[in-house]
Amino acid sequence: QNDAESVYFFSSSISCPSGAMLLHDLLNTISDMMKKSRGQAVASLLKQRDPQWLSAVGNADVVQYLRHLDGQWPEALGNYVKALYHESRDDYEAALTASTQAVTSFRKQWQEQYEKEHPKPNWSVPIMALLLGKYRVLVMTANEMREDKDNETSTKACNLMTQFFTDCQGDRTQDLDCSRKQGTLYVINNLFKIYFRLNNMRLGKALIKSVEADGSNTFERYKMSQKVTYNYFLGRMCMFDNNYQKAEDHLQYAFANCHRAYTKNKVRILIYLITVQLVRGQFPKQHILQKYGLGVFIELVRACRTGNVRLFDQTMHTQQDWFIRRGIYVILQKAKIICYRNLVYNTYRFINSHTNINFRLKMEYIQHALQICEVDEDESDLEEVECILANLIYSGYIMGYISHSMRMLVLSKKDPFPNPHAS
């Protein structure tokens, strides 16, 4: 039905190029769809970016035009259209007001009894997704423009959205296909986007708990695009909590299921996936980094792979802003231990390039290796070497022990350098 309606709209645009006529037709189509409760069709019709169409909105009182729709629908849809118009004019304040009005009216509509008793209560969920999405975008823009100290706008937005969340969760329809619970992930993803932008992860945890409480049955029924977004945010949250195994699983799921066409999303997922794998000792292939435009990581990966400590520090310093903006600076510091592990391993291989392997490695050799990397004098004294080795052994990257008095690392005879990714 979706295509039929869009075709109808396009055909009408070909025949009547004037903006006002377009608007007229569009609103009529929307009203028709509303009467038939076709939420998805209405949502796709409302996704308008055509400038000709948008400029026609300016003078029209859209709310009044839709007055024949019952309940709060005129306000909800009309204000949404107004918000689009204001946004195209770069009038973000007005757009935000209109959008807030749309969202609140929509919510009021949802509270109506006849809506709740509709045979398919989640028919309007696509519209909700659209309204909330636009609302969130406008809130984020307003946040940056207003330089809100207390983040008042985002607080209000979050409050509003969590009300939607409770609405969705509170729906008691038996049939899961018709239940408003289908809308939960839309709301959650929008909330996540706000929280992550504001670097406030704590609040996201509560949301995750409630989704997990629902069980996998409900989860399977959500749309894949929403599941991908959800897993992306979940992965980032786990990464934030130093739970790298789980983070990798979620991000792998998101990456694998993200549609081929959405390259930007794939790149976003990949950034965090690479970080998590790097910290656990798995290096991405160079052609993948180049394919997705993540050349930033190339030097870093090379430094870790070869054990070049100086290069690692340098890269972290030059790319500091890029990493900080994506929130991975602190986590990437932990990849340094992989770097050190490879440095010690290479030293060990070099010293033992003859046939008879000596399982005792003097710390001086590692100190020399550090100096070859051109690490500063005060950062490569024996105490630091000892500390580095202690960390490596403690975390399990090296099997062996340190003799403090003899300044020596004694390696175990069996597999002294286990593969870091396997651990």
Next chain:
Amino acid sequence: FMAFDPPSSRKKVVRKRGASPEAEEPKPGKRKTVMRRDGGMSADFDGEDRRRAREARFTQYNAMVQAREARPNFRVTKLAYTPASVDIDLALIPACEGTCQALEKDYLRLTTAPDPATIRPEPVLKKALAHVLGRYETKDNPYHYLCGQLKSIRQDLTVQRIYNMFTVEVYELAATMALQYGDQAEFNQSQSNLMPLYSQGLVKSQDRLYEFKAYRLLYTCLMGARDELNRELAELPLLSQGDRDRPEIRHAMKVVQAWTQGNYIRFNKLYSQAPNSGKQVMNLFRRVICESVYPKLLKPYRPTPIPVDYIKDVLFPFNAEYKQFPTGEDMWEDFVKTKQFVFVPGSSQDLDTKKCLANFSKVQEEQSHNPGFS
């Protein structure tokens, strides 16, 4: 101090046999004379044990109520920097203009809207601050007194909604003093209150601003507050290169790196080089550092012994001249007491790493939310 009304007004929820001494008239019958803890005699109703048990139940009840309220019902109230909360919701009481003229005022947590006669106006507060400064410099007053005075000044300022350079001055002094005396909670409150003031542009000098920014970086990093650390770091790209190269900021960033890499030796070196009061900030977390570094000084060395002096140097790298509160020697003694060192037979210096590690695992407390060194 009860966080809710006494039981007489909640008859449905809490059924009590016998009276709570504060709420109801003393009933005849259960009155008996009991020995108080300090040796005196008192006419105690229902016995002190029962009263204590009742109070304990109320604390549990309070804790339950608080837990229920703290549980997320998706009421998002504050997302980013916010002034630290006082006990009453400031939004509920109107700003009032004070009339009190007292120079010294004890600190009392507010439970109701304050009487303007007890609030001091700004000129008086300025004199009060000077008074406190004088007392602080003569160094003959205990910390509680100074802290209490400052807190009451801050309370008066907040109640009257005075947010200006003077407020900044008060909070800066409070933070510095809290650092001197190792008061983590006070320091946290002061510095988290300072940040919104700075962001409103109330900056006396750029040096102080960056000094406190560096403290905040250090504090959030060592605290394990990843949220806030990320927020602090996110501000760095917005600073000019000159500001980013300031010694305090560079030092703080190096500490962040050393901390996340688990490099305790580098951490100690940075500790000795800390500018301004950075040392005191880092010392607030001495205990966390010890708990996380101590096993790293044992496990990798097993089975060879390790000298006690090495452990002392790594965990408590204080110089003799550096006076702080509490002192390094006190901390070391506390540490030794809890850790149950086992020495290698025949030596008073070398620790038996295996046995010490076994002891450590036995007494290891439950992990706090702060994982310490990674």
